[in-house]
Amino acid sequence: MKDKQPLMYRRSLRSRVALAFALCVAVLSVVWGFAFVAAVRLSEDRVLSQQLQLAANSYPTMPANLRGYDDIASLPQSLRAWAETNPAEGLYEFEADELHVAVLSADNEKLPAGNAQRPAFVVFDVAGIEAASSEDWWLLLVISGVVGTLGVLGFGLGVIVMRRAVAPVAQLARAVADIDLEHLSAEDYKRIDSSRFGDDEVGVLAAAIEKTLERISAFVERERYFTGSASHELRTPITVITGALELLEQSDLSATDVKALDRVRRATLDMKTTIEMFLCLARETDDGLYDEQFSVLPLVNKAIDQQRYLLNGKCIDVNIDQLANPSISGHPQAFAIAVNNLVRNAFEHTLDGQGPITIRINAHELLVTNQLSHDTDELHPPTGASPHGYGLGLAIVQRLCERNGWSFSMLADEKRVVARLSW
Incomplete structure (x- = not known):
């Protein structure tokens, strides 16, 4: 297929551009040269014709001019x-x-x-040989028209030649533009078809893009296969364990067994949340769930109920300050995972006697505040930021927010730690 490439396409892009420019200049130079010679010859012929006409009009007496x-x-x-x-x-x-x-x-x-x-x-x-002023103006107008026409033709020729020279680049750009990078399929890389671009710089670039898209497409296919399989294979044992726990709860158990059963139930719930969190992050697409409309308050209440066991044995108050009842657009499961992580971090890192923990819901943000000191009157977010040291879950929350177009930040000072999730 490469043997059928035009001769110009076998050259490098730099050589094609230089050759196109040189060809355009050469053609324009030849055209302007012919136009100049034609103008000189026309002027000569006109002067001689005028003088001969004057002599003919004076015949048989020849003018002595x-x-x-x-x-x-x-x-x-x-x-x-x-x-x-x-x-x-x-x-x-x-x-x-x-x-x-x-x-x-x-x-x-x-x-x-x-x-x-x-x-x-x-x-x-x-007298009688030179052109009259009106004729000079007409001649100037004709010359201007010829020059303008040649200029337009030269510009058109330049555009045609340059388009011809960079045609492979434009062809590659169109091939890339036709690919939907948000929804890659396994066959999209074949649209590049790098073999049709030869061995020049454009061919090297096309081959690199084709190989990159091929690897990305293969990765997307592996991701879809993994998430599809892992979603079933990982959740099935959790479902079995949950069912077994429900059966055990109906049995006569000692107080020690009940405590052990509660720990297993919490560990199972944590495992389920972790699996859902990582599967949510691993998915490239999720069937349009990122545009679903949902209410914030029910998810916050559910997260508090699920993580309240972390406060067992601690004298800590949890205050919900609901200033609005917002509904937002995004992935509800991702939002639930993010809120669960923030609430869990707040409950885990607040020591006995500290607090209270305040969860404030505004129209466009959710604030989870760990009150570390009782010396402050109002809960205003501090200006310092230090997200480090508060758990791996915060990095996951950051990624979930980026995927959904939300914003997450961690603000901390000696009196309080504030996690802010805004939308």
Whole structure:
């Protein structure tokens, strides 16, 4: 397939651009050269035609429009006053009289010896030969039109040549743009088809993109297979254990066995939450659940109930300050996991006698505050931030928030620790 590539496409991109520029300049130079030569020849032919026409109109008397004068007195009347000023040697034009005058200085070696004391004049009468002013304007208009046309043609030629030179780049860009990067399929990388771009820089880039997309597509397929299988294989044992616990609860158990059963139940619940959390983070797509509308308060209450056992044996108050009842858009399971992590961290890291723990629900944010000191009157978020040392779950909360377009921050000082989740 590479053998069928045009010769230009076998060159490097840099060589193609340089060749295209050189070709465009060469073509424009040739065109402008022909236009200039044509204008010169046209001017010559026009002057000769005008002079011949003047002679034909005067036939049989030939016009004497080119004459030499050795004496100022013999010059045409309109030139005598000017000649008295002793003009320097050179060429002069008198548009009003339609005369062109060449002045030969007194010491010009071409003058006769007896004429060495005075200048000589050669007068060319162009009356009837030069174009009229109106004709000059028409000629200027024609030349301007030709120049403008050549400029437009040159610009068009440049655009065509440059498009031809960078066509493989544009073709690669279109192939990449047609791929939906948010929903990659296993066959998307084949749209690149790097073999059609040759061995130049564009071909190398196309091959790299194709291999990268192939690896990403393979990873997405492995992720879908893993999450599909793990979702069933990991949740099934948890379901079995939960069922067995429910059966054991119906039996006559001693107080020691009941405590052990409670620990198993809590460990099972933690295991279930961890599995759901990691599966939620592992999924690339989740069937549009990231746009679901849900209420915040029920999920907060559920998280408090699930984690309240962590406060057993601690004299700590939990206050829910509900200033609003917001409903937000996102993944409800992800939000529940995030809230569970924040509540769990608050309950675990608050020591006996500290507190209270305040959970404040605003219209656009959720604040979970661990009160470490009783020296403050109001619970305003501190300005310092130190999320370190409060559990691995906070990094997971951060990732869940990023996936859903929410914002998470941890603020801490010597009096309080505030976890803020805003939407």
